[in-house]
Amino acid sequence: MIELEGLTKSFLGTDGRPKPAVEDVSFTVQPGEVFGLLGPNGAGKTTTLRMLCTVLKPTAGFATVAGFDVVKQPAEVRRHIGFLSANTGVYDRMTAWEMVEYYGRLAGLKGPTLTARMEHLFDSFQMSDFKHVVGGRLSTGMKQKVSIARALVHDPPVLIFDEPTAGLDVLVQRAVLQNIAKLRAEGKTILFSTHHFTEVQKLCDRVAIVAKGRLMAQGTLAELKAAHGTDDLEEIFFGLVS
Numbered sequence: 001m002i003e004l005e006g007l008t009k010s011f012l013g014t015d016g017r018p019k020p021a022v023e024d025v026s027f028t029v030q031p032g033e034v035f036g037l038l039g040p041n042g043a044g045k046t047t048t049l050r051m052l053c054t055v056l057k058p059t060a061g062f063a064t065v066a067g068f069d070v071v072k073q074p075a076e077v078r079r080h081i082g083f084l085s086a087n088t089g090v091y092d093r094m095t096a097w098e099m100v101e102y103y104g105r106l107a108g109l110k111g112p113t114l115t116a117r118m119e120h121l122f123d124s125f126q127m128s129d130f131k132h133v134v135g136g137r138l139s140t141g142m143k144q145k146v147s148i149a150r151a152l153v154h155d156p157p158v159l160i161f162d163e164p165t166a167g168l169d170v171l172v173q174r175a176v177l178q179n180i181a182k183l184r185a186e187g188k189t190i191l192f193s194t195h196h197f198t199e200v201q202k203l204c205d206r207v208a209i210v211a212k213g214r215l216m217a218q219g220t221l222a223e224l225k226a227a228h229g230t231d232d233l234e235e236i237f238f239g240l241v242s
Contacts, residue, residue, distance in 0.1 A: 001158055001189040002029035002052065006061030009047050021047045023213045024061070029191055031157075034184050036204035037193040040241060044213035045193040049162050052191070053083055066158055079107070082151035085162040090143045092136035096127060099135065100149045107154035114153075121149040125179065141172040148179055159183060159190045165199065177202060197233050211241035 010018035054074035066080035208218035
C-alpha cells in the first residue's frame with residue numbers, strides 16, 4: 001500500500017548548498033499493517049510523511065501510496081489517505097459535527113452517504129455527547145477524536161499518523177492508541193511516526209529506525225532484537241542513532 005524507493009528531500013542550508021533532510025529512504029508498508037517510524041526529533045520523520053501526503057515534493061527517488069505516485073498523481077494519493085498529527089487544528093467556531101461534515105464534503109461526500117458515515121464515526125468514537133459543541137469549548141481529548149473522525153470520514157485505506165500523541169496527557173494518549181489499534185483491526189494500513197518505544201512495542205507490526213534523515217534499520221521487533229543480540233529496543237535504538 002505504501003512504497004518508498006530512494007526517497008530524498010533536500011533544503012538549502014545557510015551556506016546556500018542543498019542539505020538533505022531525508023536521504024535515500026526505502027521501505028514498504030503492506031495492506032493491513034502498522035508500520036512504525038521510530039526516531040528522535042529532527043530525524044526526518046515528518047518530512048518523509050509530508051512527501052507521502054504530497055505536501056512536499058521529493059528531491060529524488062519515488063513513492064507510491066495505494067498504487068498512486070505522490071508526484072504524478074497527488075490528487076489520487078490525497079483521496080486514499082487520512083492524516084493525523086498531535087496538532088489538531090480544530091476550528092473554534094465550528095461544532096464537532098460541522099467540522100467532520102466539512103471535511104467529508106471536501107472529500108466529495110454528500111447527502112445520506114455522508115450522514116451515515118458521520119453517524120457511524122460519532123458512534124464508534126463515542127462523540128455523540130459533544131457533537132454540537134464548538135471547537136473552542138472542546139477538551140484536548142475531544143479535539144483529538146474530532147481529528148481522527150475527519151481523517152476517516154472518507155474511509156481511506158491508508159492512514160498516516162505523525163506523532164499523534166505528542167504533548168497529550170496520559171489518558172488522551174491511551175485513548176488515541178486504543179483507537180489506532182481499533183483501526184488496525186478494521187484492516188487499515190497505518191504508517192505511524194513516533195519517538196516513544198512503548199508505542200512501537202504496543203502497536204507496530206514492523207518498524208524502521210531513522211536518524212539524521214537516514215534509515216538505520218528496519219524489520220519486526222523480533223528481527224531487530226535477533227540482529228542486535230538484545231531484547232531491549234531502547235538499547236538497539238540508541239546504539240544506532242548515537
